[in-house]
Amino acid sequence: MKTFLQSKLLQGIIVSNVIILIVIWLNNLFHSEKDGILIYSEFVILPLLMGVISAWFWRSLNLKSRSIIWYSILDGFLAIVLSYIFLGEGTICLIIVSPLIFAFVITGAFIGKAMFRKNNQTLNVSIVSILLVVFTVDSVSDHHYRNMVSDEIVINATPETIWKHVVSFDKIKRANTYWLFKVGMPSPMQTTVTAYRKGAGRKCIFSNGYVFDEKIVTFDINKDLTFDIIGQPKDPEIMGHIDIERGQFLLKDNGNGTTTLVGNSWYSLKVFPIWYYDLWAESITRNVHLRVMEHIKEISEQN
């Protein structure tokens, strides 16, 4: 154990994490992103650099591939723990980010292994320079991304029956089936309204007590309920990294006693790269939709 603590192995893990923390701190100091946006570089370039830095410390150890992978996972795990402590990230957010961190730290470690195998200084300087240039350019660039997710279900009831449950509904008692809700991510529980008209206030209450304040902007009875989200909790979990901007329920009478209920949500994402995080955002939004819409279906069909 004492040997491990004094070893190049540990130095590689500690130094890479300290350097990355300093880079993030400096980046926040000089290019502080508005609204806490987390950029592509922080999840791709920095983990790659971590791996490369660790590989520099490990270069003389002649490590087997499986050891490099295990130590890289440990390296990434420490970064995740430090993000929890110093960046105030939530557990669910860290579960989501962990595959990305592990994959890029491991990639960086093997890139580093190749770089430091021989004294290939040209390669070393050029790769590190490219990574730093990409990081700097990404840091000073604007980041905006908006998306809309739409889901629909068919309910065996008329629009008139469904409408009142769309506007507001009592507590959802059904057990969660989506795995992220099961591991602690807040799920929608209840909706209340101050009045049944355009301009009225609406509250969407989540399982942990968080409340999304909404304002009804379209109140087309039995057809269209659209509401803007005017206040949402700033939670360290995923909620802090995605802004739900607007929600909508559309009811389409199928003319055979059934109704198609469409749920739409518009959101802006504050974590990048999009190709990774939007997969999660879509999945989470879809499961919020489905939990609410299936509840509406259940109580509408009981009527």
Add this chain to the structure above:
Amino acid sequence: MFLFIVKRLNFLKSIPLFALVFDSLIKMWMLIAKPERLDQIDEIEREVLKWKNTSVSLHKFGGTQFNYKKIEFAHIHSNGILDILFLRKIKSELMLEGKIKEHHVFKKSGWISFNVQHIEDVNYALYLLKRSYEIGSDK
């Protein structure tokens, strides 16, 4: 999965780092499912590096590339698929031994594929690599 990505999603390789990250994901999977495969690849790499004028580098499509005088003559992906370049005449001879396959992408070239799955496959992999290396070093 590997062959599906290589055949159907081949365009993804043009995304910077994609192939290397994909190979890292394969490594993670191998670490869980078949850790001995990683050791076998290490052993092959260690042995090839003993040969004169050889070097290894990262393969542009993921994995370890084997070079003779800095020119690639083979590469191995982290799932154990070893791709080696031969003259087509020698490839035909080797095909008769029944252990190798056409390259998983370039079927009509001199490239062949051999799947390292067991410890005993390491010796045959080294035999193939040595033959390709000797052709290069005889030139």
